[in-house]
Amino acid sequence: MTTVLQAQDVFAGYGEVEILHGVSLAVGEGEVVAIIGPNGAGKSTLLKAIFGLVSIHGGSVQLMGQDVTNSAPDSIVRSGMSYVPQTENVFPSLTINENLEMGAFVRRDGLRDRLERVYDLFPDIASRRGERAGRLSGGQRQMLALARALMLDPKVLLLDEPSASLSPKMVDSIFDKCGDINRGGTAILLVEQNAKEALGFSSRAYVMAVGENRFEGESQSILDNEEVGKLYLGA
Ligand SMILES: Nc1ncnc2c1ncn2[C@@H]1O[C@H](COP(=O)(O)OP(=O)(O)OP(=O)(O)O)[C@@H](O)[C@H]1O
Ligand SMILES: [Mg+2]
Structure with missing residues (x-):
């Protein structure tokens, strides 16, 4: 499998405080990979470091080589x-349509086609395109955030807790939608508190704790691992 994203021995943090102490991971083309671990493990910090929002002072990130x-x-x-991002991932005062256009800010060509393709995937928000995003429910906002991230046809999508604080039914809808996105060929790196759902959805996973890799492997084998279950899955 071709590797689309690789983080190698990443050290990063906020100011003087180091949060990530040499974290590594890889995502293959079209793969779904989960990162699970307790609060404060550094999962969000890792995604931010990979995406250039937190500066890396050791190690490297490679995107398609x-x-x-x-x-x-x-x-x-x-x-x-x-x-x-985990929070504040839509602009509440802008309309749904404007949010999606912002998602394509670095590429204006073919905007209309890409908008329609994204609306095809998210019919519920398509029917409300002129409304302000602030009027959407939590689950619909999460759908809009996903839709916005797709406006540039990414090869890899980083998702930070897309199912947080949603109803069980909405959690299922979000995972279904992520499945559709993945079947379209986009690889997904998913951070989740909802570890069982995330392991059920992904093919491989990493368990992080206190800024380090703790376990990695096939998601099913992590689900079956008693030690991981006791420590991280409340089993
Ligand atoms: N902007 C920030 N400035 C300083 N410290 C921060 C900042 N953001 C996070 N931290 C600290 O970094 C550590 C890791 O936080 P991070 O948000 O990456 O964890 P997480 O694994 O995503 O946790 P959660 O499951 O609660 O989302 C925590 O100790 C947190 O307090
Ligand atoms: Mg987080």
Whole structure:
């Protein structure tokens, strides 16, 4: 399998405080990979570091063989990676349509076609395209955030807890939608608190704790691993 995203021995943090102490991971073309681990493990920080939002002071990030360590997010987006943050991932005062247009800010050509393709995938928000995003429910906002990230046809999508604080039914809808996106050929790197769902959805996973890799492997074998279950899955 071709590797689309590789983080190698990444050290990063906020100011003087180091949060990631040499974290590594890889995502293959079209693969779904999960990152699970307790609160404060550094999962969000890792996604931010990969996406150029937190500076990396050791190690490297490669996107389709190209070094993107500490590249600016807009250049990373142009190279084929999109990111949906854990919070504040839509502009509430803008309309749904404007949110999607913002998602394509680095590429204006073919905008109309890409908008229609994204609306085809998300009929529920398509019917409300002129409404302000702030009027959407939590689940619909999460759908809009996903839709926005797809506006540039990414090869890899970074998702930070897309199912957080949603109803069980909405959690299922979000995972279904992620499945559709993945079947379209986009690889997904998914951070989740909802470990069982994430392991059920992904093919491989990494368990992180205190800024380090703790376990990695096939998602099913992590689900079956008693030690991981006791420590991280509440089993
Ligand atoms: N902007 C920031 N400035 C300083 N420290 C931060 C900042 N953001 C996060 N941290 C700290 O970094 C550590 C890792 O946080 P991070 O958000 O990456 O964890 P997480 O694994 O995503 O947790 P959660 O499951 O709660 O989302 C925590 O100790 C947190 O307090
Ligand atoms: Mg987080």
